[in-house]
Amino acid sequence: MKRLRALFLLPAWAFTLLLFLGPMLIIVAYSFQSKGIYGGVVEPWTLENYTRLFDPLYGVILLRSFVMAGAATAGCIVLAFPLALYIARSGTRKSLLLNLVMLPFWTSFLVRTYAWMFLLRDTGLLNSALLALGLIAEPLPLLYNDWAVIVGLIYGYLPFAVLPLYSNLERLDKSLFEAAADLGAKPWEAILHVILPLTAPGMRAAGVLVFIPCLGAYLTPDLLGGGKSMMIGNLVQNQFTSARDWPFGSALSLALMAIVMLLLWALLRRDGEELL
Amino acid sequence: MGDLQLEEIYKDFPSHRVVDGISLSIPQGCFYSLLGPSGCGKTTTLRMIAGFDEPDRGLIKLGGRTLNGLRPYQRPVTTVFQSYALFPHLTAAENIAFGLKRKGDPDTARKVTEALDLVQLTTKADRLPAQMSGGERQRTALARALVLEPEVLLLDEPLSALDPKLRKQMRLELKELQSRVGITFLFITHDQEEALSLSDRIAVMHKGRLEQIGTPQEIYLSPATRFVAGFLGAVNWVGPVGVRPEMTRISREAPGNGARVVEATVNSAMFLGDCFQVETRTSAGDSIIAQIAHGLGEFQRGERVHVWWHPQDEIAIPQ
Amino acid sequence: MKGRLLPLYVVALYAFLHLPLLILCAFSFNSSRFTVWEGFSLVWYRMMWNDGALAEATWNSLLIAAVSTVLSTIVGTLCAYGLWKKNSKLLSGSLYLSLVTPEIITGIALLATFQWAFRYLQIQLGMHTVILAHVAFSIAYVVLVVMARLRTADPALEEAALDLGATEWQAFRLVTLPMLKPGIAAAALLAFTVSFDDYVITSLVAGVDSETLPMMLYAMARRGANPVVSAISTVIFVGLGMLIVASERLQKA
Structure with a gap:
């Protein structure tokens, strides 16, 4: 039995080592080296790439990434909670309603982002409609700003907030709500004092699961922010392509990875295996 | 084989x-x-x-x-x-x-x-x-x-x-x-x-x-052990001696010769369908349960009774 | 909140989720190139159909997705089974980590690795690197879906097979594998969609001969308003949507 299992795990180990853990180690090695004259990576070994992370030039982008990801996460949770509550109480239609949340998520991310470009650009549907109705004289600059990126992120990762909140709410005893009502709580009081405290684990899971992809987002700020609203992901891409500063790009990537792992670790430590 | x-x-x-x-x-x-x-x-x-x-x-x-x-x-x-x-x-x-x-x-x-x-x-x-x-x-x-x-x-x-x-x-x-x-x-x-x-x-x-x-x-x-006795069925333990509830009798009058008798007070009586289950307490505080057939009388809480059984029905755990 | 407000809110949120895509699809049938409805037309679909470069990119995408789906489904299924028998925290942890790693990081790390290896191996970026990258990131999805199926399985089933004289391999092939079939099919469909849709990683590890449909779509989207992009989007949306619905069905089966 042991031999069969080892044989079965072998290909997955090979791919993981050669195409995930190995590449990560290469990035670690690059992050401690220097940029060559023609791009590339050369010795000497240095810590300079890490001290540059605190350069205000990049600090602004890091800070912006945190603020945007935080805003998108808050937006997702606020929007998702009532929906999750509704689905958790909708009996036989539960799986249909959940699938309706997931369906756009699984169809092409690129297409979904493009759909917002189509709505928001100067000649897009919203501006055309507002112009046609005579509400505005000039197209509003809806696309290529921070707000467009935040909307895009919320749109992209809303299901990551709905699912954990739903599974948490679904597990709650239905009679809790009735018990609260029985004891004189109005519906909003029951939600505030009974349901919300009991959904704290779902909130934490939703928060981490949305914040992680938002912080590392690349395509959304790239297409909807149009270079005006850069986030860490775009900075990383920039270092590996036009700036050709692979060592600094590697250090940036590892800083981002460290945050991702820290958040996951904190979530798993706190709420444990029940989330997996 | x-x-x-x-x-x-x-x-x-x-x-x-x-x-x-x-x-x-x-x-x-x-x-x-x-x-x-x-x-x-x-x-x-x-x-x-x-x-x-x-x-x-x-x-x-x-x-x-x-x-x-x-x-x-x-x-x-x-x-x-x-x-x-x-x-x-x-x-x-x-x-x-x-x-x-x-x-x-x-x-x-x-x-x-x-x-x-x-x-x-x-x-x-x-x-x-x-x-x-x-x-x-x-x-x-x-x-x-x-x-x-x-x-x-x-x-x-x-x-x-x-x-x-x-x-x-x-x-x-x-x-x-x-x-x-x-x-x-x-x-x-x-x-x-x-x-x-x-x-x-x-x-x-x-x-x-x-x-x-x-x-x-x-x-x-x-x-052979108290565990076995208890796992296979209910047992009343009176000191080192055990007796199963279905072997235990209750009467108001003292039973005839040869029976083991304990005086007790009725604590509760329950109708179980096929029998009555009467729980009694001895003066030492032991609880003794007896299952008795219909028609053998009804007992009230607080009543003083004789609880008895035949010696051959006793469970004796070897030491 | 409980009365009429909540259902209203839910309807609004579903509209937020679905309307952008539905509007995009609707306008791909517009005869005008501007966002004013002028009548039904298939002109953009005809343009899409006649675009040779687009056809090539689509063919590349299908080929990459098909090959990487087959490989990742085999590797992922065997891996899920092995982990189900006895978990390896290092391997399952690495797989889960690869799922949450930002795509841009996976992409640049793979790019760096390929560049580094090719200095010694004298080969170039191309279809093969794209396929390798896709298999690497799809395995975790396959493991996740197959594992979900295995978790609901009765471990006594394999013991029963062994007890009745089957060897370990026979127990896997005759009992567990048939039971896993719907899960494996669902996992394969999912692997196909994530592979077919990927832009970020693909664009970094692709060579000159391996432009994919998402790469082309991206380039067209950046260039500005173009109803052909809407037409392509509609085809992708409908195609992948059907695969996902099929995958969902299979997972519940």
Whole structure:
């Protein structure tokens, strides 16, 4: 039995080592080296790439990434909670309603982002409609700003907030709500004092699961922010392509990875295996 | 063919010892029960005989041949699982044929037909497990294990998934089946009534050890330990002496000579349908419960009564 | 909140989720190139159909997705089974980590690795690197879906097979594998969609001969308003949507 299992795990180990853990180690090695004259990576070994992370030039982008990801996460949770509550109480239609949340998520991310470009650009549907109705004289600059990126992120990762909140709410005893009502709580009081405290684990899971992809987002700020609203992901891409500063790009990537792992670790430590 | 023998079997789990030095000899053709509460090590014992787990120490022998180290498919024993473990994508007949096909038995078709007939499932041969009732699933699992003509059939709580009425019916069928096929059945259960009614011999297990081995009567009437006495049925303990509630009598007048008598006060009386259950307290504070037939009078709370029994009904635990 | 407000809110949120895509699809049938409805037309679909470069990119995407799906489904299924028998925290942890790693990081790390290896191996970026990358990131999805199926399985089933004389390999092939079929099919469909849709990683590890449909879509989207992009989007949306619905069905089966 042991031999069969080892044989079965072998290909997955090979791919993981050669195409995930190995590449990560290469990035670690690059992050401690220097940029060559023609791009590339050369010795000497240095810590300079890490001290540059605190350069205000990049600090602004890091800070912006945190603020945007935080805003998108808050937006997702606020929007998702009532929906999750509704689905958790909708009996036989539960799986249909959940699938309706997931369906756009699984169809092409690129297409979904493009759909917002189509709505928001100067000649897009919203501006055309507002112009046609005579509400505005000039197209509003809806696309290529921070707000467009935040909307895009919320749109992209809303299901990551709905699912954990739903599974948490679904597990709650239905009679809790009735018990609260029985004891004189109005519906909003029951939600505030009974349901919300009991959904704290779902909130934490939703928060981490949305914040992680938002912080590392690349395509959304790239297409909807149009270079005006850069986030860490775009900075990383920039270092590996036009700036050709692979060592600094590697250090940036590892800083981002460290945050991702820290958040996951904190979530798993706190709420444990029940989330997996 | 031959007796199944366990010699000084030990098995440790990471947190504790599950099987603690068990030795058993199960005669060929015997209906043998391993009885004990959950967590007593009986299922682990079965899994070691089947070959799913290996003992840390000790030997498992069948007809003198050592089974230790053999893979489950190399052992002449088969198992009826608690969950039945019927293959969900195979029909009843295909489930039964599974083991024969592995052996490349040329007689597969005939043996499957006979096995289906043995458990009266001929008409359900093409049903998938999901399309069968609980009893049919149970019989399929039995047929699947028996068709390989094992030397020992291991049954891991095979009746526990059935509803009470069906369970009683299947108990009868199981007993009859065993006497017909004549192979050794090792039956694992936590239900003392099941063990008492089915078995030729019972081994009672507790915390990984054997408490007592004997016939159902011996175990019930002369339990070797307090645990065995209590596990097989309710017992009133009056000092070192025990007596079962159905052997205990109550009367207002003192009984005749030869009876053991205790004076007590009635604490509660409950109607159980087939009898009354009266709970009394002695002056020493012991609680004595008596089950008495209808028509032997009704007792009120607080009433002073004589509680008595015949000395031959006493359970005396050897020190 | 409980009365009429909540259902209203839910309807609004579903509109937010679905309307952008539905509007995009609707306008791909508009005869005008501007976002004013002028009548039904298939002109953009005809343009899409006649675009040779687009056809080539689509063919590349299908080929990459098909090959990487087959490989990742085999590797992932075997891996899930092995992990189910006995978990390896290092391997399952690495797989889960690869799922949450930002795509841009996976992409640049793979790019760096390929560049580094090719200095010694004398080969170039191309279809093969894209396929390797896709297999690498799809395995975790396959493991996740197959594992979910295995978790609901009765471990006694394999023991029963062994007990009835099957070897370990036979127990896997005759009992567990047939039981896993719907899960494996669902996992394969999912692997196909994530592979077919990927832009970020693909664009980094692709060579000159391996432009995919998402790469082309991206380039067209950046260039500005173009109803052909809407037409392509509609085809992708409908195609992948059907695969996902099929995958969901299979997972519930």
